[in-house]
Amino acid sequence: MQLPLTQACTWKGLLLLVSCMFLCIYVTATPYDQIANEELYDNVLSWSRRTHRVAQKMYKVLDSKVTERVCFKNKKNNTCQSTSTHTVKITEDLLKVIINVSNAWIYPLKMLIPAVFIHLGSHDGMLARAIELSYGNKVVLEGAKILLSKIQPGIEENDYPDSDLWPDLKELRSHNKSTHLPAFCKLFYCLRKDTKKIKCHLRALKHGIIKNRC
Template identity: 70%
Template sequence: MQLSLTQACTWKGLLLMVSCMFLWVYVTALLYDQMSNEELYDDMLSSSHRTYKVARKMYKILDSKLTEKIRFKNKKSKACQTNSTHTINNKEDLLKVIINVSNAWIYPLKILVPAVLTHLDSYDGMLARAIEVNYGNKKILEGAKLILKRSQPEIKENDYSDWSDLKELRSSNESTHLLAFCRLFYCLRKDTKKVACYLTALKHDIIINKC
């Protein structure tokens, strides 16, 4: 099957943006190595607020466009994949939560970008937002891991490879994939807010158990 000119340009644009994202992540890792913990917290906090703002916008756009028939009405009917109970006693515990939550989104956000291109490309700015959230999540994860490694060389990361609903993002049925997107965006908004909350607590030297 041949791609139309518009589709070909879209794919070329996507490849260019993804390539730039990997370059940015590599450059970020190098810059983070040279930063103090305080500078890292400042940079990650700024990134986390931006990432949450973009994730919230993605959810609002999609939720507002869904018809009443397929609207994700009961948002708490299905728990998010990263829901768990954490016992937080110190800064290291807060960092571990940030790392585990951010790490959990690596694969879903990787899947999200092509899924958005396929089904939500007509939604203004949605593809660019998906790429930006992906980059922001990687950046925060890189910084949090670096800070924790400075005090704890060994880091154990939880495995969240078995995400439910991801295959539904690729469904040709509009109701199915829109509902899957809405669920994913709801959890993304919730988790990016949690990360921003915990980073704010770390920045101000506060220990909290729930965001």
Template identity: 75%
Template sequence: MQLSLTQACTWKGLLLLVSCMILWISVTPTPYDQMSNEELYDNLLSCSHRTHVVARKMYKILDLNVAERRCFKNKRNNTCHTTSTHTAKTNEDLLKVIISVSNAWIHPLKMLIPAVLTHLGSYDGMMARAIELNYGNKKILEGAKFLLSRIQPGIEENDYPVWSNLKELRSSNKSIHLFAFCKFFYCLRKDTKKIKGYLQILRPNIIKNKW
């Protein structure tokens, strides 16, 4: 079935949005200060894995079912707002990059939810996935900050890159917002994979209690 990307927001989409947010608000996670470094790490790695899976799935759905492979054809032209993020060498650097990249996605993921509701609706669970990505990224950011604070108490946050063309996601022009979605999900898939990879690099030091 071909989806119209210009469809208006529906009451079903709004209901889905509200119900998903109520579900997550009602969940009370274990406070990070009650976790060991290893427990906190396992929590972060599980969350990053799930977030990457969801981001990859959304890109695939958009590319195959909505954009008709235009995302794949244009991916070489995509320059992500986090491209300039420096390569990490130490444990602290790894966490700082994770924090920087996660911070860079806070506002874009917040803006993704109304854009998906407007143009993609509840197509194949896209709305629920957008909300899950927003939630997962916040949890990764919160956990990484807490873990870093145990290594370097009182550390100040660095500046993070900003996505400059979010308004294109809400454009009424089909070609414009479709290309924006392609770039958004391409970069999100790439960055969630980077975060997961950096967390996996940290594993030996967490397990061996080198912190």
């Protein structure tokens, strides 16, 4: 059963709730710039593993309990806008790939939370997972930026445009299932793929290995 959109439960109220939940997490976190590199790698890698598990679970729930395997059947048609073609030769390159991919997800994950609340909020903790994914992605991004800044101080960030990169996001707002469910399938598929890539790259970095493919 889908949750209806009512006046008593506006997007503004939802975002206020999300902000409060983030605040509870942030106040207990240790700033990344205050910990050693080895601990920082461990922390960021731990969060990347966590976000990948959450992304996997969200895709599985959507595919098996909501769309009745439509996501799996159509996955070959999915093209992920955040796919990186950057050639990796040194540690800095690998960190830049992680930063670019994580940056690319900031906006869609922000839009995903209210969309999940409206269409998928009643399914097996999906809203809580969407919130955790958004936070975890920011944690990984912040950690990767600090690691890179220690190697290349003063490096400029590469921010992705909000709407140009994600033309399918508007379909998440549709109340038509045939429109918003395929959009969720594509988004969750790419989330699962990209969080796995980030986890793989961070694990390689921790062990001093440079890999072009994950």
